[in-house]
Amino acid sequence: MSPLVLAIGLGALSAVSLPLGAITARFWQPADRMLGILTAFGAGALLAAVTIGIVAPMLDIDQTGPLVAGAVAGGLIFEALNRGINARGGFLRKASTTLVYADQRERRRRRRLLEHLERVDLLDGLPDRELDLLAEAGRIVEYPEHRLIYGRGDPAETLRVIVRGQVLLDHPDGPRELTGHAVFGFRSFLAGTPHRSSAVAAADPTDVLEIPRARFLEVLEQADRLRDRLQRYLVSEPVLDYLREEHGLTTTELDDWVARVRADDGHGTVRAREAPHPGADFVERASEIRRTPVFADLPADELERIGERLLRKEHDQGHSFFRPGDAPDRLYLIEHGQVSLVTKGGPHAGEQLTDGDAFGVLSFLTGAPHVATAIATTDVTVWVLRRADLPELLTNLPGLRTAVARSLEQEDVQRYLREQQGAAPQQAELWARRAMRSVAAARPAPELRANAAEHAAPMAIWLGLMLDGIPESFVIGAEATAAVGGTSLIAGLFLSNYPEALSSSVGMREQGWAWRRIILLWTSLLVAAAIGAGFGAIVFAGASEAVSAGIRGVATGAMITVIAETMLPEAFARSGSASGLAALAGFLVTVLVGA
Secondary structure, three states: OOHHHHHHHHHHHHHOHHHHHHHHHHHOOOOHHHHHHHHHHHHHHHHHHHHHHHHHHHHHOOOHHHHHHHHHHHHHHHHHHHHHHHOOOHHHHOHHHHHHHHHHHHHHHHHHHHHHHOOOOOOOOOOHHHHHHHHHHOEEEEEOOOOEEEOOOOEOOEEEEEEEOOEEEEEOOEEEEEOOOOEEOHHHHHHOOEOOOEEEEOOOOEEEEEEEHHHHHHHHHHOHHHHHHHHHHHOOHHHHHHHHHHHOOOHHHHHHHHHHHHHHOOOOOOOOOOOOOOOHHHHHHHHHOEOOHHHOOOOHHHHHHHHHHOEEEEEOOOOEEEOOOOOOOEEEEEEEOOEEEEOOOOOOOOEEEOOOEEEOHHHHHHOOOOOOEEEEOOOEEEEEEEHHHHHHHHHHOHHHHHHHHHHHOOHHHHHHHHHOOOOOHHHHHHHHHHHHHHHHOOOOOOOOOOOHHHHHHHHHHHHHHHHHHHHHHHHHHHHHOOOOOHHHHHHHHHHHHHHHHHHHHHHHHHOOOOHHHHHHHHHHHHHHHHHHHHHHHHHHHOOOHHHHHHHHHHHHHHHHHHHHHHHHHHHHHHHOOHHHHHHHHHHHHHHHHHO
16 A cells, blocks of 8 residues: 555544544533543543654654754744634634633733723722722623614713724713723713713724723722722712703702712712612503513512613604614613504514503514614603613522523514524524523523624634644654554544544534534545645655654644643633543553554
């Protein structure tokens, strides 16, 4: 048998476990802990394949220098290519690369948060420890153009700073356009008053640094310097003028405000004026609300908690609540008035809603963008539930959590996704499972919107997996030209490929990939491994020992980087301390097979 044919056969043998792993995932989806153990086993097997099948033979022929130089180059090349592919969505190829990518993004996020926090006058010059606490409490939220950030009359529960993009404030005194590093809604947030303006993202995308009030109050408990500054700021003339002119506080109310702030000692718990809530009205009328059976059978105490989070708002005739494509960030209940719901050719075309009706319900519960236009045909008073309040409500109200989960199980929801959102039956079914898991974990159903990274992800995922497999398949070509580690290398690669494909296939399925597509992807990698091994046989055929060691070193550096950056972090995250023994088992099994 010619070395080329042998190399192709060995390459295919080492990678045949890839489609096998994908096929296994089709019928068996192991628990996270089992996936972690299998991944650790594969990491140990791959480590044995590298050390016994590549490194040891090169040391035996005294080619340490070229091997080390090649390994350094291989690690650097792999890291550069890996970052480029991950930035285009390739990190989704498996849970391990997703974990690493998320960790890297978190570190970059912390640095960006600190840079922007230091630009806020109230926070400038604070000790590093207090700024670190604020950065840990904050997050950067990306808003697409025209997305409502907050509405007029909403409670100011978040400190916001523009990181990138533009924000348009619709203020009673006229519109204002804000750009990078500007703070908005700041005085409302600190004074605890409803917003006097609405804020809309005016660029795509607009990144906003956000610190929720609850987290801000936690930081104040540990930040003495910030607490002192806050107390002085809240009783300063600019804040008193703001409360007098914007919210109409009288002299007596301002005196009471100053006294309460000083008694609070800068802990930030004093509010100057609460946003209006329907409260008891909602408890009394919840069973009458049509189109939202989710509220119908809840106990009175849970209805009261929901009523405390609802906002009562009044709108003039002609007000537009949402249009097709808008984000599903609010659910509306009509207290008094009429709203026209118009869907182009849809089931709600020209439908008139009145007292007791709800609208925006299916989009709100599913996270899908609106497909209708809702316009006030008279002056109208509505109760508003914001999607941002759902995590807290789902966490604390088990009855609501059960009712939302029951609503998401209805066929009406999947029909809505298929007919109104254009989802394929398989996608609608997959979404339903993801939504149920989210609600069980006290989170809203994930928002359904595509972005550029998701569109680019399939090709990036394929390239990422190809990048992971090229170095090992290339070196397999050496097996056809010299006996340099033989069985250990092939066995180690076979054992490491199986759990990798199994774990990744489960993740791809959760992202909505069809099984046929998943198996085709892994089969294409099997073919690529065979071709790569054949190419490696051609390269190694006439190479000197030094060149051969250098090339093997490049593969070694890339493979060790894969093990350290992706396989072991995933294994530990999924299975904890069991990952160590599982990796040892993979290493020893490969050694025994090689022996």
